[in-house]
Amino acid sequence: MSAIILEGVSKRFGDHLATDNIDLVIPNGRFTVFVGPSGCGKTTLLRLIAGLEDIDEGRLLIDDVDMARTAPAARGLAMVFQSYALYPHMTVRDNLGFALKVAHAPKTEIADRVGTVAKMLDLDRLLDRKPAALSGGQRQRVAIGRALVRQPRAFLFDEPLSNLDAALRGQMRFEIRRLQQELGITAVYVTHDQAEAMTMADQIVVFRNGRIEQVGTPLDIYRRPANLFVAGFIGSPRMNFLIGPPAAAHGAATIGIRPEHLKIADSGMLEGVVRTVEHLGNEALIHAELPDGPMLTARCSEDVSTHPGEAISFSVDPASIHRFDDDGRARATN
Numbered sequence: 001m002s003a004i005i006l007e008g009v010s011k012r013f014g015d016h017l018a019t020d021n022i023d024l025v026i027p028n029g030r031f032t033v034f035v036g037p038s039g040c041g042k043t044t045l046l047r048l049i050a051g052l053e054d055i056d057e058g059r060l061l062i063d064d065v066d067m068a069r070t071a072p073a074a075r076g077l078a079m080v081f082q083s084y085a086l087y088p089h090m091t092v093r094d095n096l097g098f099a100l101k102v103a104h105a106p107k108t109e110i111a112d113r114v115g116t117v118a119k120m121l122d123l124d125r126l127l128d129r130k131p132a133a134l135s136g137g138q139r140q141r142v143a144i145g146r147a148l149v150r151q152p153r154a155f156l157f158d159e160p161l162s163n164l165d166a167a168l169r170g171q172m173r174f175e176i177r178r179l180q181q182e183l184g185i186t187a188v189y190v191t192h193d194q195a196e197a198m199t200m201a202d203q204i205v206v207f208r209n210g211r212i213e214q215v216g217t218p219l220d221i222y223r224r225p226a227n228l229f230v231a232g233f234i235g236s237p238r239m240n241f242l243i244g245p246p247a248a249a250h251g252a253a254t255i256g257i258r259p260e261h262l263k264i265a266d267s268g269m270l271e272g273v274v275r276t277v278e279h280l281g282n283e284a285l286i287h288a289e290l291p292d293g294p295m296l297t298a299r300c301s302e303d304v305s306t307h308p309g310e311a312i313s314f315s316v317d318p319a320s321i322h323r324f325d326d327d328g329r330a331r332a333t334n
């Protein structure tokens with residue numbers, strides 16, 4: 001199991017700086033998720049770690065050895081992609097064992113390792129099938145198994161679940177996480193989906209424009225976002241932001257309030273008019289307009305009885321208000 005350390009890692013494509021002087025520790029045996037909007041450089045950084053792109057500047061330490069110039073195969077990392085890229089003419093068994101066969105591993109060892117991995121991933125009854133006869137989730141499990149038989153130092157996942165439907169994605173998230181915990185293996189996982197990041201990670205790294213905006217545990221980042229960008233990116237529905245008098249009342253340029261922290265009250269800090277109510281079954285989302293224009297989203301219980309056009313008032317516990325300065329940075333007191 002391996003810690004991966006990046007020091008001042010930069011990568012340029014033409015005049016575009018895809019990753020800009022990245023310093024990061026990916027801890028041994030933990031699950032680290034890179035998250036951020038499209039184009040922020042998270043896939044590039046994963047590919048730099050894997051060796052699929054060359055690092056322009058900086059150091060990449062794997063187990064204290066600088067591997068920035070080491071060939072991908074010699075880094076001992078296994079990458080799982082969004083497209084499963086299984087060999088269609090081979091059975092699941094042969095797909096799983098292929099890398100070992102190429103490496104001239106003895107037949108008994110191949111059979112042993114394939115058997116262990118197949119059991120781990122619940123593929124043992126499917127070993128004689130070809131990929132065409134598998135579901136999307138089963139194919140993704142084979143892709144993971146293929147990486148696993150090589151007993152890598154670390155797993156690198158590049159949006160591995162984006163081809164799956166929502167239910168299967170949820171199940172596979174759980175399976176990948178369980179497997180990583182069982183094996184205690186270091187994992188780096190790229191996604192643009194903040195909910196995936198929140199549910200899977202030990203450590204989240206939020207990227208924007210080739211730079212790291214914040215590193216922390218999911219709860220840390222949710223409760224103490226370092227700036228407006230992270231506050232708006234992590235959490236769904238998004239944090240409400242207010243400027244002007246409501247912010248000035250709290251000594252900030254902008255204040256942020258999570259939808260679950262707006263409480264319907266007889267007379268509260270914020271008063272507006274209900275525009276829409278979304279009933280989601282287990283909860284309802286109220287979208288209300290404040291007198292001077294901004295919209296607020298409040299998360300309420302499903303039995304809320306308010307309707308579009310009605311006046312509404314919200315109270316907020318001051319301790320749950322996030323305060324941001326002119327430059328977008330969060331106040332340390334949050």
Ligand SMILES: Nc1ncnc2c1ncn2[C@@H]1O[C@H](COP(=O)(O)OP(=O)(O)OP(=O)(O)O)[C@@H](O)[C@H]1O
Pocket residue numbers: 013014016018036037038039040041042043044045192
């Ligand atoms: N091979 C390449 N040649 C030129 N530009 C590239 C190359 N690979 C990536 N880029 C650019 O570098 C930036 C970062 O790309 P990257 O794929 O890392 O983003 P990302 O955060 O993973 O986005 P997505 O979620 O859309 O995959 C983008 O502006 C992209 O267009």
